[in-house]
Amino acid sequence: MGGGHNGLVAATYLAKAGRSVLLLERLPATGGAAVSTRAFHGVDARLSRYSYLVSLLPRKIVDDLDLRFAVRRRRISSYTPHGDAGLLVDAEDSARTREQFVRLTGSERDFDAWQRFYAMTGEVARRVFPTLTEPLPTRAELERRVGDATAWEALFERPLGETVEATFSDDVVRGVVLTDALIGTFTHAHDPSLRQNRCFVYHVIGGGTGDWDVPIGGMGAFTDALAAAARAAGVRIVTGAEVTAIATDGKVAEVTYEDVEGGGTRTVGARDVLVNASPHALAGLLGAERPPRPEGAQxxxxxxxxxxxxxxxxxxxPREAFAGTFHIAEGYRQLQTAYEQAAAGRVPDAPPSEIYCHSLTDPSILSPELAAAGTHTLTLFGLHAPARLFATDPQRVKEELLAATLAQLDAVLAEPLADCLATDADGRPCLEAKSPLDLEREVGLPGGHIFHRDLSWPYADEDADADRGGNADAAGGNGERLAHVDVTQATGRWGVGTGYANVFLCGAGAVRGGGVSGVPGHNAARAVLERAR
Structure with a gap:
């Protein structure tokens, strides 16, 4: 259920293993939130509309599924303007980056701290990333794998703000570090729940390096390659098919869906059901009690x-400044102030955001004519914009937030952004904004939450996991429903199980989900194949 990238990954693995696979997708085409779109009328530019960069996709999945897909590294890691100066981080020129730190902070102290800190996270990445496509480790097993008590405490035990403040002295530098803990996560540096730490861990372990790369051909190139691989493996893909109910006794299941193209309601039987939708949606489809609705914040x-x-x-x-992640109003104190204002129910005075210019790294997403004319894409991801802000007057609030966000960008430019915007075939500025409510309506993200729910640690929660010993990946490993088990919490051996032995989460809401990774799709397929033994 669900033809986003994780659903396609799971379906292709199962088909290649000899299973008969039916994939049902609600939208007219596969890809979910990982698609490329010609967003502006009459303009031949393929924008990665909802998801932008790739870090968590294991090479193993690309190779296993024989995908024709590649990414390109960004040499410039980030640029953060500050007044009439700024901080440029060049991933390939340490001496140049050192000069930038000295220019900003007046000393080499924070640069040296930066080097030590990211050497530490790099070592954690090398040790943790390979575990994402292995059976879910326990907390103790992952701690042993990390093998560094100081790193474990800094990333997994203490609020990240304590480490950031103890390690760095400059407010801008602190803010650049903290942003990786806030992408898609409405929280702050000292949140005792450590949701900021969980978000940060996933942002620094990708690929075993923490690099965030540009998908060549746009994000749709990835899901198009997946759809082609799925069909070649024998997956039957039905689009315009919205699943409305799942019934199961843990041994066999029935899936009911509305056939938009064929008309009417259809029901199909299956041995196993893999759900590339949120845990919140899954509970509703099973007729179980829904968990609290997630809340997106971007x-x-x-x-x-x-x-x-x-x-x-x-x-x-500017070709270098925009080539990496361009930070706007993301100083450490600015991030905290914006969080407090949004938590109080108001649009932040200085909304923080960051920008990516994919066309500088991959001009193939533009027509030759646009590329030759100097045209470029810009994608802005704004932080601390929780869905609650849009509840009463969504259009007005979106316009207010957009204006405030672009004003912060204009403040660091030598000319208004509006003067640089291209226009579409109807003469309108080429700019579109998506709130959390838009994301829920368009691609089914609950509350607009890009991870389907708060990210989990990449290890097993022994309290929630009732079956660590066998091959089943569900609390009901004996094939019977365990009525007392929350179907959105049980995890099992691969982190994808539910309260039913034959229903699996294969989307971002699984343990080790979130981001464009394919990891939960891979893990759900492994869980199904193990159960068959």
Whole structure:
């Protein structure tokens, strides 16, 4: 159920293993939130509309499924403007980055701390990332795998804010570090629940390096390759098929869906059901008690520019500044203030955000004519924009938030962004904004939450996991429903089980879900195949 990238990964693995697989997708095409779109009328630019960069996709999945897909590394890690200056982090030139730190902070202290800190996270990444496609380790097993008590405490035990404040002294540098803990997660540096730490861990372990790469051909190139691999393996894909109910006794299941193209309601039988939807949606389909609704907290803005804007910081070329992650209003204190204002139910005065320019790394997403004319894409991801802000007057609040966000960007530019926007075939500016409510309506993200729910640690929660010993990946490993088990919490050996032995989460809401990774799809397929032994 669900033809996003994780559903396609799971279906292809199962078909290649000889299973008969039917994939049901609600939308007219597969891809889910990992698609490329010509978002502006009459303009030949393929924007990665909802998801942008790739870090957590294991090479193993690309190789196992024989995918024709590749990513390209960004040399510039980030640029953070500050007044008429800024901080440029060049991943391939340590001396240059050191000079940038000295220019910003007046000393080498924070640069040296930066080097030590990211050497530590890099070592954690090398040890933890390979476990994502292995059976779910226990907490103790993962701690032993990390093998560094100081790193474990900093990332897995203490609120990240304590480590950031003890390690770095400059407010801008602290903010750059903290942003990786806030992407898609409405929280703050000292949240005792450590949801910020969980988000941070996933952002720094990808690929065993923590690099965030640009998908060549746009994000849709990945899901198009997956759909082709699925069909070649024998998966039957039905689009325009919205699943409305799942019935199961833990041994056999029936799935009911509305056939938009064929008309009417259809029911199919299956031995196993893999759900590439949120745990919140799964509970409703099973007729179980729903968990609290997740809450997304971001503003997504897609733009097309006639040219890159000039910067107030004349020491850096805009082609370099926008080539990495361009941080806006993301100082450490600014992030906290914006969080407090949003938590109080108001649009932040200075909404924090970051920008990516994919066309600088991969101009193939533009037509040759647009590329030759100097056209570029810009994608903005705004933080601290919880769904609650949009509840009463969603359009007005979105417009207010967008205006405030773009004002923060204009403050670091030497010219208004509006002067650089391209126009579509109807003469309208090439700019579109998506609130959490838009994401829920368009691609089914509950509350607009890009991870389906708060991210989990990449290890087993022994209290919630009732079956660590056998091959079944569900609390009801004997094939019977355990009525007292919350179907959204049981995890099992692969982190994808539910309260039913033959129903599996294969989407972002699984343990080790979130991001464009394919990991939960891989793990759900492994759980199904193990159960068959």
């Amino acid at each position: 503003l997504k803005v897609n733009m097309l520019l006639r040219r890159l804007p000039r910067l107030r910081d004349t020491s850096v070329d």
